[in-house]
Amino acid sequence: MAKLNGPLPRVVIVGGGFGGIAAAKVLAGLPVDVLLLDQRNHHVFQPLLYQVATAALSPADIASPIRHILSGQRNCRVVMARVEGVDLARRVIDVGGAEVEYDWLILAAGATHSYFGNRQWEQFAPGLKTLEDATEIRKRLLLAFESAEYEGSEEERRAALTFAVVGGGPTGVEMAGAIKEIAAHSIPADFRNIDTGTTRVVLFQGADRLLPGFAADLGERARRDLEKIGVEVRLNAKVTDIDARGVTVGDEFLPVRNVIWAAGVQANPLGRSLGVPLDRSGRIVVNPDLTVPGAPNVFVAGDLAAATSAKDGSLVPGVAQGAIQMGRYAGKVIAAELKAGGARPRRPFSYHDKGSMATIGKGRAVAEVGRYHIGGLVAWLLWALIHVAFLVNFRNKVSVLSNWAWQLLTSSRGARLITGVAVISVKLPLPDDRVHARAGDEARRSL
């Protein structure tokens, strides 16, 4: 490796999510030039993203500027830029027409939604990966109640007050529970013409159980708890079409105006530029040491990697813990070889499952920690504790905690803002003025 740029070797990290940040932190204080690139200026604490989408938290509560997170680390520079591709042979990455050399590379660019080849569903069924996704879903959710309030036809009102969530993993379960909770507890007093408590939330899951990543009894517990709070859970229900009118599952058609997509993920397309084998979801199939085949200086961490754990040969799951452990592993390998002054034998990556959890509603969750399977309030307290503990900084922690406390005490949700362009077609007359409407004058009714 020729060092053109002075004495320090360079580690380029692509992506400021859990994997990228973890890798950068391991390299703190070492004689290496770390360059972290991300197209956004902020790291997002993804496990709480659904709380932004459901108006419980503000975007800033779960995000932090990447350069602020790493500001104390003098050997690390953060660049806000989009990486277009990687040239393994020449050891450069392509950044919008310019090239950046690397000695080591850590690819942690993550994943986005996949509509399984039905890209046209996206406009009707937004997914939840970024803060912009979350505020878009929040807008649609709040607008649904607004439009139902003015809706003249009973049929249309029913469709506006029906929500479909597609996908029964943690995001789907959490969104379904939170939407039902908003409708039943947070907002009923705000409306005059509709009873938001009658809102239908239908959760469609293609498999025969919820939460496939959890033990079977917890999936069953989640289903029971969701049904207890009024969510309709449909197992073995593969969605075959989504359009402006509703959702189709085989022969069944559900008229619904609001669909949330929580079903599939697709790795960042950056992987395609490498010319190495990808799995069905576009993830890079990595070596046991998380490197790209044929490139021992290029690591992949997080949702962009199809990695196998040396512990039990299982696939490393696409969760925050997986990304953090992979990022840290890559950083440690680099640190060790820097210290040794050259290549060393590498122990394969092992994933340590610290547990999984998903919330279902106020004071209800499921958690799997080792051989313990926990449900209800205890699981929820554990969930809250762990999620606050892992938030990036103290300010986020304080803000999230005080928002939650407020919500627990009042059932109110603070961030109920419809921002951006919002167009509602007001169907006048309002329902309670129908007496007047019946008098005739269909074209231009008076209220």
Add this chain to the structure above:
Amino acid sequence: MAKLNGPLPRVVIVGGGFGGIAAAKVLAGLPVDVLLLDQRNHHVFQPLLYQVATAALSPADIASPIRHILSGQRNCRVVMARVEGVDLARRVIDVGGAEVEYDWLILAAGATHSYFGNRQWEQFAPGLKTLEDATEIRKRLLLAFESAEYEGSEEERRAALTFAVVGGGPTGVEMAGAIKEIAAHSIPADFRNIDTGTTRVVLFQGADRLLPGFAADLGERARRDLEKIGVEVRLNAKVTDIDARGVTVGDEFLPVRNVIWAAGVQANPLGRSLGVPLDRSGRIVVNPDLTVPGAPNVFVAGDLAAATSAKDGSLVPGVAQGAIQMGRYAGKVIAAELKAGGARPRRPFSYHDKGSMATIGKGRAVAEVGRYHIGGLVAWLLWALIHVAFLVNFRNKVSVLSNWAWQLLTSSRGARLITGVAVISVKLPLPDDRVHARAGDEARRSL
């Protein structure tokens, strides 16, 4: 007034700002059907909008859903809809193709920016009236530092690190002070290639003093305090052009990438549909009882009204207190005539100036309360106290207070998110790699 819709007369309120909400609250519990229309679902506490624009607070901290504010008031319905026009003769308002009848009408639709006939300046110099404006300004502000960090040319970097604020009223003063504070105290440690402390903030004011609505000594105090923290104040400086390269003031051209418009306001165009005299800013010139000439049942409150106070014959200023007092006055007149069962002699509207204040930076403000003129920390504490006290709900108060406490302790600002689409053209090489760049290969440089 024929009552077509059952027994209750109807009051329609257009706008959920300070004026509209105040009017609605006065009508609580009265035998009247109140309909409040706003094109947004939320009320914004405008005096703190500049803090969202400068990343100190989140949008949800200073906003509340209008229907939530009025949820306890059973005689009031809130409709999210845009009002297109008013037909005074037929007593109806036009809501996107439908018509809504009124017995009484309160117009409180507010104002937006005015570029004094130079609409083309808007793209380079956004104004600050809505939450979307605030997050757009926040984005530009944060992107300016990001792009300066990567900028290869010293000249370009200087322009990226120069901010021009146009307008020396409270918004201009507060924005200028806050931008300087961010640059000098909140973010220096986050950057490697630039010293954000060298950021220039230039405040252009067309008049010969700052804060024309305040006493002369406070305008002078604001100027001194701004200069103390490093803001360049240019009095008698009328901006004659703004484009992508910078700001022109007469013969002088300042290369600047970031301009914030805080100079002029223009009333909501709704006033034009009335066919009554408007003032130069498009405001409706109202009678002493705030009604539209020739329409004793139509009131105007807030920034849409050009109103004169009976107390001293002065124009009522376009501030929150003015809107609140006007809205409350209109509500009380209606309440009194409802009680009396018909028209009554009306006492003309009198504006009670409770004082004015503007912040300059951390722990610095100016305040004018009756004959007391206060500056520095005391004024700032007073400002903080009053603004928190007037925030809409308890949750907003807690959130704003804790954000401020955090900021005072750490100089950090929590909401430093660049959201929405952001494109930075990264100029490689990074400044500290220039050694390598000089080697040639101008077309496709390596870092």
